[in-house]
Amino acid sequence: MKRLRALFSNKTITIDTVDxxxxxxxxxxxxxxxxxxxxxxxxxxxxxxxxxxxxxxxQLQQVVLNLLVNAVExxxxxxxxxxxxxxxxxxxxxxxxxxxxxxxxxGIDPQLAGKLFDPLxxxxxxxxxxxxFVSRCIIESLDGRLWASPNKDRGATFTFSIPCRADSxxxxxxxxxxxxxxxxxxxRP
Numbered sequence: 549m550k551r552l553r554a555l556f557s558n559k560t561i562t563i564d565t566v567d568x569x570x571x572x573x574x575x576x577x578x579x580x581x582x583x584x585x586x587x588x589x590x591x592x593x594x595x596x597x598x599x600x601x602x603x604x605x606x607q608l609q610q611v612v613l614n615l616l617v618n619a620v621e622x623x624x625x626x627x628x629x630x631x632x633x634x635x636x637x638x639x640x641x642x643x644x645x646x647x648x649x650x651x652x653x654x655g656i657d658p659q660l661a662g663k664l665f666d667p668l669x670x671x672x673x674x675x676x677x678x679x680x681f682v683s684r685c686i687i688e689s690l691d692g693r694l695w696a697s698p699n700k701d702r703g704a705t706f707t708f709s710i711p712c713r714a715d716s717x718x719x720x721x722x723x724x725x726x727x728x729x730x731x732x733x734x735x736r737p
Contacts, residue, residue: 563690565600565713566608568645569637575612576635579620586620588631595638599712601645607686608710611694614679615649615706622653622704629702640709644692648707656696656704664696683708 576583576592583590601608616633623631632652640646656664664680680694687694692710699705 563602564605566603566605568601568608568647569594569598571605571609572612572635572637572647575609575616578613579616582620583633586623586631588620588623588633590633590635593634593636598637598639598645601690601710602713603690603710611683611686611708612647612649614683618679618706619649619651619653619704622651622655624653626653644709644711646707646709648705650699650703650705652699652703655702656698658698661696661698 572592576590612635616635619633629652634650635647636650637645637647666681684694687708687710690710692708694706694708696704696706
């Protein structure tokens with residue numbers, strides 16, 4: 549609660565160096581039982597040599613947790629296709645890291661897409677409508693962005709992109725071979 553109050557009152561939040569892959573794995577481990585009980589297959593795909601990001605680990609884990617719980621809930625009642633979640637973490641525009649959660653659930657109603665991140669808006673019967681709003685606030689407080697998009701076939705993808713730690717980007721650029729940027733090694737979809 550203190551972290552949320554600090555976020556909304558523009559107080560200084562302790563910023564650390566965070567290994568986003570490790571932080572995400574911890575969240576996945578926390579949800580593993582529920583994912584297994586709901587017959588969902590989760591894949592984690594990460595690029596090699598990702599730099600750390602700047603942020604507060606618990607807040608970033610809260611965002612990842614919210615996106616994963618939403619993906620799990622989006623597959624309630626889906627019985628005509630495999631229930632799958634893909635979490636991918638990769639470089640984005642050289643000085644950012646991007647995390648995407650893609651599900652095979654019900655997708656995004658185009659009429660509601662513009663409201664997904666509004667406070668107190670929910671599509672869930674028992675939802676409070678604060679999860680995506682708070683998640684976006686956390687990501688934007690880190691000079692990042694969070695967005696949603698419908699998948700081509702079924703389901704939705706929620707993505708955020710946040711800056712790498714500044715000295716990590718500089719080191720990665722120095723170690724890249726001449727004539728290539730450091731992001732040339734990142735796997736792009």
